[in-house]
Amino acid sequence: MPDQQPTLRAQRRAETQRTIQAHAVRLFSTRGYDATTVADVAEAAGVSPMTVYRHFPTKEDLVLVDQHRELVAERVAASSAGQPLVSRIGRALVESADVLTEGGARTFLLARLRLMISTPALRARHLDSHYALQQAIVDALGAETGPAFHAQAAAAACLAAMHTALIRWAEDDGRSELPDLIEEALTAAFGNGGGPRLP
Amino acid sequence: MPDQQPTLRAQRRAETQRTIQAHAVRLFSTRGYDATTVADVAEAAGVSPMTVYRHFPTKEDLVLVDQHRELVAERVAASSAGQPLVSRIGRALVESADVLTEGGARTFLLARLRLMISTPALRARHLDSHYALQQAIVDALGAETGPAFHAQAAAAACLAAMHTALIRWAEDDGRSELPDLIEEALTAAFGNGGGPRLP
DNA sequence: GTCTCCCCTGTTAGTCACTACCAAGTTGGT
DNA sequence: ACCAACTTGGTAGTGACTAACAGGGGAGAC
Numbered sequence A, B: 001m002p003d004q005q006p007t008l009r010a011q012r013r014a015e016t017q018r019t020i021q022a023h024a025v026r027l028f029s030t031r032g033y034d035a036t037t038v039a040d041v042a043e044a045a046g047v048s049p050m051t052v053y054r055h056f057p058t059k060e061d062l063v064l065v066d067q068h069r070e071l072v073a074e075r076v077a078a079s080s081a082g083q084p085l086v087s088r089i090g091r092a093l094v095e096s097a098d099v100l101t102e103g104g105a106r107t108f109l110l111a112r113l114r115l116m117i118s119t120p121a122l123r124a125r126h127l128d129s130h131y132a133l134q135q136a137i138v139d140a141l142g143a144e145t146g147p148a149f150h151a152q153a154a155a156a157a158c159l160a161a162m163h164t165a166l167i168r169w170a171e172d173d174g175r176s177e178l179p180d181l182i183e184e185a186l187t188a189a190f191g192n193g194g195g196p197r198l199p
Numbered sequence C: 001g002t003c004t005c006c007c008c009t010g011t012t013a014g015t016c017a018c019t020a021c022c023a024a025g026t027t028g029g030t
Numbered sequence D: 001a002c003c004a005a006c007t008t009g010g011t012a013g014t015g016a017c018t019a020a021c022a023g024g025g026g027a028g029a030c
Helices: A011-031 A038-045 A049-055 A068-078 A085-102 A104-120 A120-141 A148-172 A176-195 B009-031 B038-045 B048-056 B068-078 B085-102 B106-118 B120-141 B147-171 B178-194
Strands: none
Touching: A011 A038, A011 A049, A011 A104, A038 A049, A038 B147, A068 A104, A068 A120, A085 A104, A085 A120, A085 A148, A085 A176, A104 A120, A104 A148, A104 A176, A120 A148, A120 B085, A120 B120, A148 A176, A148 B147, A148 B178, A176 B147, A176 B178, B009 B038, B009 B048, B038 B048, B068 B085, B068 B120, B085 B147, B085 B178, B106 B120, B106 B147, B120 B147, B147 B178
16 A cells, blocks of 8 residues: 655656656647647657556546646535535635646646647547536535535536636636636626625 | 438438437447447448448447537527526526427437446537537527627536436436426526526 | 565557548439 | 439558556665
8 A cells, every 4th residue: 555655756657747748738739639649749758658558548638637626625625514505616616726827837727728628539528527526526515415416506507617717718828817717607607696706 | 512402312311320320329228338349330230330430420429419409509599688698598408308308219318318428438528519509509699698708608507507407317217307307407506597487 | 785576667469449542333413 | 324423332551548478677674
């Protein structure tokens, strides 16, 4: 059970993973996703094609790697249970977006997002990852929120609204603030019942 | 421009298309999607693998063929422009589901839906088709509905709610009424602002 | 330090989805 | 009967992805 070794070996592994992904996104963005083979990515990263598959189960995952889930789930779990579902979820989404766009990874985030929007295969998988995120949100909401079906519907609707904000953000080339766009999309869908703006 | 010939040649084409799809869904449901090759489908349908690809661009499209789009779009376009967006869209979705589940294709619809839910690749493509449906809805809403971004968010949220209803319906094995489930999902997401039940 | 175990990486061969490119039979209009 | 367009089948090839086997460099034990 290698779980308490954040150093040394795992470090190299994480680095090659980052290297491979960085080269992949760069090549996909310049040459196009379909025109770039996994072998091309491997060669650019200086590894063998097999190594790419050991780190990323599919070619699509080279773009779709995502730690967004944990970020959102913990915020949903921490929200006060008294408010309506869409408020709790919406707030968690806005705050998570705030965190993600703070760091210096903004450009990389945009490049990945552009790929996910323009490439059909990636767009489909991206939407499917939202579906997984939806399950995580429902789990984080807890059991006493009425029928699970209702929580599913609320979470799905919130995520769909966020998705339109993501697309808008990419179209803006990241010039606008993502949290604001998400807030606007939520308001457009649910009205002002989604709760007031962050302090 | 062969556009005015609803007879003869196109008839045979439509029939082979139906035959291929029927055999495909049957084989996928029994043997599993991944365990069934396109060659298997072709052999079962009595055609060559090439012919399958002529009628369906990808293996996934063997399950995902869908005329739902036109059905929903025309109902959205016919809705009265005075109501809130989510009401207009939600009503159109409920009515379209009513039409689709009326016919005798209910069993076939369920089989396809089960495949789309259980198979990752199909689930992703299914969600992507909802994205295309979303664009059609926004177009059908007309131009005077405020920022297009708001219409996108409202349509995306409505479709996501409907999707949870579809999953619930499949889990029920189609015993409940799909339009009712969609109505319930919309209410869970948007409250009662979505408008009253159909007359 | 050295030995040993294990993880990581590379190589090969193979399956399968999917795509041109070309050949043949059928149907539709003249 | 004749030409054109449509549909189908065959072949060869690309590329994503998998399984099985072999070598190399760190990890811990002595």
